[in-house]
Amino acid sequence: MKKVFNEVSSLDKKCYEKYLLSEEILMEHAALSLKNEIEKKVKNHNSNILIVCGVGNNGADGITLSRLLQNRYKNIILYLPFGVKSNMAKIQLSRVNTLKIKQIDTIEDIKDIDLVVDCLFGSGLNKPLNNEAKKIIENLNSINAKKISCDIPSGINSEGYIYDIAFKADTTITMGALKISLFSDIAKEYIGKLKVGNLGISDELYEEKTNIYFLEKSDLQLPLRKEINSHKGTFGHACVVIGSKKGAGILASDAAFNFGAGLVTAMVHEEIQMPYYIMQSHNIPENTTAIAMGMGLGLYDKIEIRKILDLKIKKVIDADLFYDEIILDYLDENLVLTPHPKEFCALLKLIGIANIDVNDLQKNRIKYVKEFSNKYPKTTLLLKGANVLISQNQKIYINTFGTTSLSKGGSGDILSGLIVSLLAQGYSCKDSAINASLAHTLVAKKYRYNNYSLTPNDLIKGIKNI
Numbered sequence: 242m243k244k245v246f247n248e249v250s251s252l253d254k255k256c257y258e259k260y261l262l263s264e265e266i267l268m269e270h271a272a273l274s275l276k277n278e279i280e281k282k283v284k285n286h287n288s289n290i291l292i293v294c295g296v297g298n299n300g301a302d303g304i305t306l307s308r309l310l311q312n313r314y315k316n317i318i319l320y321l322p323f324g325v326k327s328n329m330a331k332i333q334l335s336r337v338n339t340l341k342i343k344q345i346d347t348i349e350d351i352k353d354i355d356l357v358v359d360c361l362f363g364s365g366l367n368k369p370l371n372n373e374a375k376k377i378i379e380n381l382n383s384i385n386a387k388k389i390s391c392d393i394p395s396g397i398n399s400e401g402y403i404y405d406i407a408f409k410a411d412t413t414i415t416m417g418a419l420k421i422s423l424f425s426d427i428a429k430e431y432i433g434k435l436k437v438g439n440l441g442i443s444d445e446l447y448e449e450k451t452n453i454y455f456l457e458k459s460d461l462q463l464p465l466r467k468e469i470n471s472h473k474g475t476f477g478h479a480c481v482v483i484g485s486k487k488g489a490g491i492l493a494s495d496a497a498f499n500f501g502a503g504l505v506t507a508m509v510h511e512e513i514q515m516p517y518y519i520m521q522s523h524n525i526p527e528n529t530t531a532i533a534m535g536m537g538l539g540l541y542d543k544i545e546i547r548k549i550l551d552l553k554i555k556k557v558i559d560a561d562l563f564y565d566e567i568i569l570d571y572l573d574e575n576l577v578l579t580p581h582p583k584e585f586c587a588l589l590k591l592i593g594i595a596n597i598d599v600n601d602l603q604k605n606r607i608k609y610v611k612e613f614s615n616k617y618p619k620t621t622l623l624l625k626g627a628n629v630l631i632s633q634n635q636k637i638y639i640n641t642f643g644t645t646s647l648s649k650g651g652s653g654d655i656l657s658g659l660i661v662s663l664l665a666q667g668y669s670c671k672d673s674a675i676n677a678s679l680a681h682t683l684v685a686k687k688y689r690y691n692n693y694s695l696t697p698n699d700l701i702k703g704i705k706n707i
């Protein structure tokens with residue numbers, strides 16, 4: 242798990258004041274991080290490396306980089322379309338001017354570029370791009386070359402919002418620490434591989450406390466069985482409430498069984514065709530340790546739903562129930578909610594936080610997840626999306642492993658099944674949401690066929706050898 246910050250300028254400031262590092266030292270290290278990445282990516286000394294620099298310190302990082310690369314590569318080309326404004330950019334440029342590094346005035350007729358380094362705008366982007374900047378980014382995006390962004394792809398602002406266009410990077414080296422702006426769903430298309438550039442000081446000293454965390458593969462804790470002396474009851478009993486669209490509940494039940502729950506029961510009104518290892522019952526069985534409800538529910542009897550919600554058993558709630566105010570009476574520590582953006586908008590309206598549409602939500606996902614967690618700190622929320630956000634107790638965990646292959650009917654039902662399985666096996670609500678989400682996305686990432694053919698059954702198969 243890595244820490245994520247709303248901004249890092251206060252952390253940079255701490256470096257100057259507390260650790261007596263200067264802006265120049267930090268910048269030298271920022272440029273060094275870029276250099277190290279470039280040396281890994283570009284082996285040929287004759288490669289053409291285009292460094293595009295803006296007027297501020299993001300541009301200054303790029304100018305500094307050109308100096309550091311000069312020893313290794315013959316063809317470094319600096320492009321400063323708007324000149325320089327910040328003090329550091331001026332200082333770095335005056336140094337570079339003594340070194341005979343090639344500078345160009347336009348990229349219109351530039352050819353055979355092997356690598357583009359984007360240092361146009363960083364954390365200082367604070368207004369929409371003008372036409373000239375848009376055109377430059379458009380041109381850079383059309384160049385067939387490797388692409389690295391310094392700090393953040395130019396065009397993404399500090400909230401992760403893109404006004405019109407942004408540089409499309411293969412790799413982003415973000416300086417100092419991870420920032421929240423890198424994790425909006427819209428930004429995901431542009432970031433590429435994300436790495437943190439060290440600024441010449443240990444992470445422990447640079448970083449401060451935070452409430453936002455980036456999940457890593459190594460955070461996944463599978464429900465591996467340590468007990469030798471065990472029986473099926475040792476691993477809990479998951480019950481999935483089957484609604485009128487039965488397929489959803491069947492998928493969730495199967496996923497729950499495959500992810501280690503000792504017993505899985507489908508609660509049904511009349512018997513249905515299911516895998517033989519899933520039991521069927523008209524009621525919630527006595528020894529149930531976790532319940533999944535909401536997926537494919539369709540029309541339902543409110544009294545029956547209320548009775549189930551009244552049970553002091555951990556539950557994962559999905560889909561139809563986010564539109565029903567019945568849920569308002571149960572937003573406590575026993576619930577994991579798994580809405581997709583449209584359902585979360587309905588829920589935000591029900592709980593009186595906001596009346597917004599999906600577009601507004603997507604621009605401000607973190608903000609609304611935070612607001613939800615402030616109001617209902619005990620409840621675990623998992624907001625689906627390109628980057629999954631999980632919150633509990635005012636902490637947010639970001640899972641970036643999601644892939645487009647998961648954008649399919651049934652994926653969400655499998656996720657609910659994985660969550661209820663872990664809840665049944667004794668994981669906390671937060672840990673169930675985090676681990677099920679990691680398993681779900683990592684299985685999809687490992688899927689070795691094309692990105693349009695993943696089925697819920699492939700996910701279930703993948704769970705077996707994750």
Ligand SMILES: NC(=O)C1=CN([C@@H]2O[C@H](COP(=O)(O)OP(=O)(O)OC[C@H]3O[C@@H](n4cnc5c(N)ncnc54)[C@H](O)[C@@H]3O)[C@@H](O)[C@H]2O)[C@@H](O)CC1
Nearest residue numbers: 253267268297298299362363364365366367368369370392
């Ligand atoms: N503060 C520090 O100690 C460090 C800063 N670093 C770099 O500094 C960057 C931040 O530098 P700055 O704060 O100078 O910000 P930027 O370099 O991102 O840009 C700020 C400049 O761009 C202008 N600008 C903003 N939006 C614009 C728009 N839409 N169209 C045209 N011009 C626009 C601003 O007026 C300002 O002049 C970071 O992203 C990082 O790359 C790194 O060197 C690491 C250390």
Ligand SMILES: [K+]
Nearest residue numbers: 359362393395
């Ligand atoms: K940039």
